[in-house]
Amino acid sequence: MRERNAKVPGKAEANKRMKKDALLNTAFELFTNQGIHDTTISNIAEKAGVAKGTFYLYFKDKYDIRNFLIARKAGEVFARADEELKNTDLTSLEDRIVFLADHIISQFSKDRTLLVFISKNLSWAIFKKQLLSAPDEEMDLPGIIREAFETSHTRYRNPEVMIFMILELLSGTIYSSILYEDPLPIDELKPYLFDSIRSIMRSQEI
Amino acid sequence: MRERNAKVPGKAEANKRMKKDALLNTAFELFTNQGIHDTTISNIAEKAGVAKGTFYLYFKDKYDIRNFLIARKAGEVFARADEELKNTDLTSLEDRIVFLADHIISQFSKDRTLLVFISKNLSWAIFKKQLLSAPDEEMDLPGIIREAFETSHTRYRNPEVMIFMILELLSGTIYSSILYEDPLPIDELKPYLFDSIRSIMRSQEI
């Protein structure tokens, strides 16, 4: 019997997804290359090979597609870092969080356009909205974090607040450090940054 | 006695300064009330009581006046906090920096439009450019900071990096906390935040 998603494995459905993906990929390329301000909906539609009107079948406007992209890209960064974490045998939450931070830094170092794009948007609002509340098919970040704290031997006063502060510290500092090497290049900044993260965590231990 | 052609020295200059100030004040009001995006140069000029073309005598475009305003407003926030600091007898650098943070938070709590306006722009680039390098007539912030570190009994590994991290942590967290009370209202966040600041500083002591 055919389930909910059955239909004849829809050509139309696949086509729709392809169009949306084409729009997203094109938009990301244009946003990072020439800036959001200088990218028009015409640009995106034309380069994606669809008509201008078609854009509006999938997104409300330019900012709709931007937000969609930021969330997706940020999620991918976290997912990759978490994937790598699984290959380690780090046990203390402190080590694990520093590992994640390190891996995130490393991804942004290799892809500065991505850094510029999500830059400071990798912040609490988006993090929470996208990653904590809506466990999607691909990655259950909320679950991951909850579990991490539950399995940790060390307990913290307010895990959410702690993550919040670490995230803001991380996202705030790497932008200037990676892009402008100011006040220090990222490799020289890391010791200070990781020390700070650890000391924040320790100050919150119960 | 003044003759017909005897200009009051600097009358034209004063006039020019007034025009520029009128433009700046108006722009700030409009930017905070209706957003930068929805504020047009026509709006600013009209409300400031000058012709549209006059705007261009003083500023290159909308972003020129915005940057000017951010730097000025951010400077004022620091200056006021520092002014209050002088009325205390706090001696340890840790206490003094937490005091400054507290006072800055208090200013932004009372003036959310200001927070939205300079929000995350209160960042390293602007801070350094405007406040560290160019001691202006009104406030010698570079001098203040240098002196603070020199008179401190405690020494730190890298004062600049330390200030950088504290500033990013502060500016990153207060936005979400003051405006959205997320993850906590600012008054409840403060203990965590100040603890974190202190622990960052301690981790950097030599």
Next chain:
Amino acid sequence: MRERNAKVPGKAEANKRMKKDALLNTAFELFTNQGIHDTTISNIAEKAGVAKGTFYLYFKDKYDIRNFLIARKAGEVFARADEELKNTDLTSLEDRIVFLADHIISQFSKDRTLLVFISKNLSWAIFKKQLLSAPDEEMDLPGIIREAFETSHTRYRNPEVMIFMILELLSGTIYSSILYEDPLPIDELKPYLFDSIRSIMRSQEI
């Protein structure tokens, strides 16, 4: 039988051509009545009954439509003269060219706005670009000229240079003569002018 979605073939295309023609006709009228400098794109669009933005779907800017018009109008003048030439039985190239010159003069005498418009633009660059190189659907001027020289009993040193000189002499002189009757009204100038054309041609015979 036509279905609901069966477009009349080329209905949209016809519509586009009409819009473009409306713009061209309106632009010509405004250019000749109030000058190119004093004609704005708004003027043209409004009078043509289309939106301002529509103008930019068809032409890059004011000078784009001007060049288009000059070429078209100049082409029409030549085409009409050549059409009349066919009704004669003139055989010598000298007679045929003087006939063409006479007919061109006569057209401009009757339509001074046209003269002012293409005036000195009826020159070599445009003549060559538009009329010699790209035989369009309506008139194969290059072919006409080539044929004229090939069928002529008389041969000339350099036909292209000869046409060039005659054209510049003609276009240079009629402007002042027709519009300002200076140094002579066109009817009195003609004998001198035609004599000059004939003598130029004779000087180039091989």
Next chain:
Amino acid sequence: MRERNAKVPGKAEANKRMKKDALLNTAFELFTNQGIHDTTISNIAEKAGVAKGTFYLYFKDKYDIRNFLIARKAGEVFARADEELKNTDLTSLEDRIVFLADHIISQFSKDRTLLVFISKNLSWAIFKKQLLSAPDEEMDLPGIIREAFETSHTRYRNPEVMIFMILELLSGTIYSSILYEDPLPIDELKPYLFDSIRSIMRSQEI
């Protein structure tokens, strides 16, 4: 007793002339370098080292100064050619006019910006207005021409018309030939052109 123009050989007078000359020289430089359209009165005034308002003390607007310049520059070209003519012992008017044409061509070949500037403006209206009617202090061109025809052994049907046609032929052809080498580079065009001039003259002999 002091005559009308006396005054103490005026410093003010000299100053005024200098300002006007500075404006004229600057305008010419800007017109030829960046085009009349893209040259603003501000540009001219600033580069000439005078205030914007001062421009209006000497010229009505941009086109006033342009016309002034065209007439002056065109006059200089003729004057130089005529000066050289004096160093020859050419007697026939035909030879003398071809000599002038040759010398004018040579000047424009060496200074293409000048050619672009006066280009087709080296035409009858300007020629007549500036050069034939108003014998100025520096050059009595009307006198020169009148004399040339009077001393010529050969008589012509209508000298003015003849000069008119030759001038238009010359000014029309050299532009395309010198700037674009089309239909021939100027050196190759010359034989055809001079032959044409001579044959025009011969066709007008009485």
Next chain:
DNA sequence: AATGAATGAGGGTTCATTCAT
């Protein structure tokens, strides 16, 4: 679902001209 021609409000910017000093 897809198209893309048409729209037209609206922004940014320029610059000739004035006039108080």
Next chain:
DNA sequence: GATGAATGAACCCTCATTCAT
């Protein structure tokens, strides 16, 4: 005569959005 800050009309051009096909 000289200045140059101020003016503000004028204009170009973009581009998000619609809708008939």
